[in-house]
Amino acid sequence: xxxxxxxxxxxxxxxxxxxxxxxxxxxxxxxxxxxxxxxxxxxxxxxxxxxxxxxxxxxxxxxxxxxxxxxxxxxxxxxxxxxxxxxxxxxxxxxxxxxxxxxxxxxxxxxxxxxxxxxxxxxxxxxxxxxxxxxxxxxxxxxxxxxxxxxxxxxxxxxxxxxxxxxxxxxxxxxxxxxxxxxxxxxxxxxxxxxxxxxxxxxxxxxxxxxxxxxxxxxxxxxxxxxxxxxxxxxxxxxxxxxxxxxxxxxxxxxxxxxxxxxxxxxxxxxxxxxxxxxxxxxxxxxxxxxxxxxxxxxxxxxxxxxxxxxxxxxxxxxxxxxxxxxxxxxxxxxxxxxxxxxxxx
Amino acid sequence: xxxxxxxxxxxxxxxxxxxxxxxxxxxxxxxxxxxxxxxxxxxxxxxxxxxxxxxxxxxxxxxxxxxxxxxxxxxxxxxxxxxxxxxxxxxxxxxxxxxxxxxxxxxxxxxxxxxxxxxxxxxxxxxxxxxxxxxxxxxxxxxxxxxxxxxxxxxxxxxxxxxxxxxxxxxxxxxxxxxxxxxxxxxxxxxxxxxxxxxxxxxxxxxxxxxxxxxxxxxxxxxxxxxxxxxxxxxxxxxxxxxxxxxxxxxxxxxxxxxxxxxxxxxx
Numbered sequence: 001x002x003x004x005x006x007x008x009x010x011x012x013x014x015x016x017x018x019x020x021x022x023x024x025x026x027x028x029x030x031x032x033x034x035x036x037x038x039x040x041x042x043x044x045x046x047x048x049x050x051x052x053x054x055x056x057x058x059x060x061x062x063x064x065x066x067x068x069x070x071x072x073x074x075x076x077x078x079x080x081x082x083x084x085x086x087x088x089x090x091x092x093x094x095x096x097x098x099x100x101x102x103x104x105x106x107x108x109x110x111x112x113x114x115x116x117x118x119x120x121x122x123x124x125x126x127x128x129x130x131x132x133x134x135x136x137x138x139x140x141x142x143x144x145x146x147x148x149x150x151x152x153x154x155x156x157x158x159x160x161x162x163x164x165x166x167x168x169x170x171x172x173x174x175x176x177x178x179x180x181x182x183x184x185x186x187x188x189x190x191x192x193x194x195x196x197x198x199x200x201x202x203x204x205x206x207x208x209x210x211x212x213x214x215x216x217x218x219x220x221x222x223x224x225x226x227x228x229x230x231x232x233x234x235x236x237x238x239x240x241x242x243x244x245x246x247x248x249x250x251x252x253x254x255x256x257x258x259x260x261x262x263x264x265x266x267x268x269x270x271x272x273x274x275x276x277x278x279x280x281x282x283x284x285x286x287x288x289x290x291x292x293x294x295x296x297x298x299x300x301x302x303x304x305x306x307x308x309x310x311x312x313x314x315x316x317x318x319x320x321x322x323x324x325x326x327x328x329x330x331x332x333x334x335x336x337x338x339x340x341x342x343x344x345x346x
Numbered sequence: 347x348x349x350x351x352x353x354x355x356x357x358x359x360x361x362x363x364x365x366x367x368x369x370x371x372x373x374x375x376x377x378x379x380x381x382x383x384x385x386x387x388x389x390x391x392x393x394x395x396x397x398x399x400x401x402x403x404x405x406x407x408x409x410x411x412x413x414x415x416x417x418x419x420x421x422x423x424x425x426x427x428x429x430x431x432x433x434x435x436x437x438x439x440x441x442x443x444x445x446x447x448x449x450x451x452x453x454x455x456x457x458x459x460x461x462x463x464x465x466x467x468x469x470x471x472x473x474x475x476x477x478x479x480x481x482x483x484x485x486x487x488x489x490x491x492x493x494x495x496x497x498x499x500x501x502x503x504x505x506x507x508x509x510x511x512x513x514x515x516x517x518x519x520x521x522x523x524x525x526x527x528x529x530x531x532x533x534x535x536x537x538x539x540x541x542x543x544x545x546x547x548x549x550x551x552x553x554x555x556x557x558x559x560x561x562x563x564x565x566x567x568x569x570x571x572x573x574x575x576x577x578x579x580x581x582x583x584x585x586x587x588x589x590x591x592x593x594x595x596x597x598x599x600x601x602x603x604x605x606x607x608x609x610x611x612x613x614x
Contacts, residue, residue, distance in 0.1 A: 002430055004467060005388075005431075005467070006435070006463045006464075006467035007434055010389050021495075037567070040501060042554040043505070044505020045509045045550050045553055046550060046551075046554070047506035048505075048506050051510055051514070052510075052513040053543045053547075055517065056521060058535060058536045058538070059533040059534065059535060060536065087502065090503050090506050094483075094503070094507065097474065097483070097486075098359055098360075098478060099355075099356075100471045100474045100475050103470045103474055104473075105382070105385045168463060168466075169459075170440075170441035172441060175437075193540075194543070196540075197537060197544070198540050198543050200540075201544030205545075206548060316606065317606030317607040317609075317610055318397030318600070318603045319397070320605070320606035320609055320610070321603055321606030321607075322396065322397040323602075324609075325400045325602050329407050330407060332407065332411075333408065336411035337414075340411070
């Protein structure tokens, strides 16, 4: 699922954009020293390949709906984690521009959610150890399934975190999680099956293509699969336990974290410090504070239903003004278009 | 069919970016930077802000009108784009416990924040679409490299873009061939899809090998170079600075509220 600009706060968006840029710079640097020139066109054309492959829709067995390839896992398997990540990041960038999928600020989050987890976590820590040196179809299927599912679950969880940290929605943490994780379990299973299908096919027809990737970055023999699986299990237990505690003691996770940030216990009260602060900012930033209905706003503030900085006086003014500005903006657009048309005709 | 439609949509945006208008002639760097600042400013508004967001429509509207962009096409694109923001925002009216009373009406404050999300969504998506519709993708890639993106990643973007249309046409042929042999069945089976994608991958690898030999014979040394000189003109700087100042003004002063209070004051 693509994260969207409209749900992000600047802080969260900028943090993940910086993280993704750092990952791109790191992968570029790692690759520069290891690849030959030949890989550069291959990577580029494979980016276009993922784009085209994503447009092939197929039926998901057992359901009526259709799905398509995501591409994170398959790129990591075909090209190795660094090149795979760069290709996926480029695919997401082009998607953000041409399809406006999510938006430009959210691109950082999307590269992080869909690229970093499959390429840098799921591939080296799950796929490679699970597959080992085997070439059997069954093992490819199991390894692809598990790594695709884990990668997408992490991605979905990170979408939930980014959305809640941004604080633009009121979805409770638990509800949001219950909406996101199961959907992405289904998507992960489909992704795993299709990835395994493609990899098995390529292995049958041109096995040497896959061996290149597996050989250039040989499996670290010291790491045992058992240890990694146990580590993942413990990690999920710990996070799961911590999160359910968090969810049960603080029914509204966001408010809790906000209170933590501002150092205040109560936030939702109508006389909360934050709302007072916001009100102050609003008052000082308005050019004509005298015109707002001060008396009205004061009676409103003592009422039970109010939130920072909105009172009938300003909201009526806001509606009138907004309609006027909107009208003005579109009138300007239409007249410029008309004038330009005339100019081009003459 | 969905595939053809998406293909032509990308192609249309790409064609639009090669027009010659004042907006298209601006330096890509100026456009990229101002678009990013615009998006940051829009996104930085608090959850319940509506009125102050309206003046920001000036930015895409002016660029669309000066850039001769087809309004209907852009609106259609904004409407069909990923529904994630809309779906998530829809829950706000259900879960927001605050309520507001506006004269005699009382409703959940979530409606306000939902409307705010929709506005932000429209603004940010249209800014991104206007950017790509007025800037050629190679131009944008060179701008991004000048702004500090790793050159390997920029080459990657350029290659992807160069072969995007080639591979999409090839895929369209394969899908059409499949459709013709499947006797009117609408959707592909997943195991068929896996094989088709696999063979597409092999074709792609072979193509990459041919491309590489062709590039070698033309003196490729690991970097995609451009002969075009990108110079920043005074108009670019003027555009960037004035846009940023206006964005700042809109960000810190709610124009609609000021205008509305003025009118209310005049009427009373």
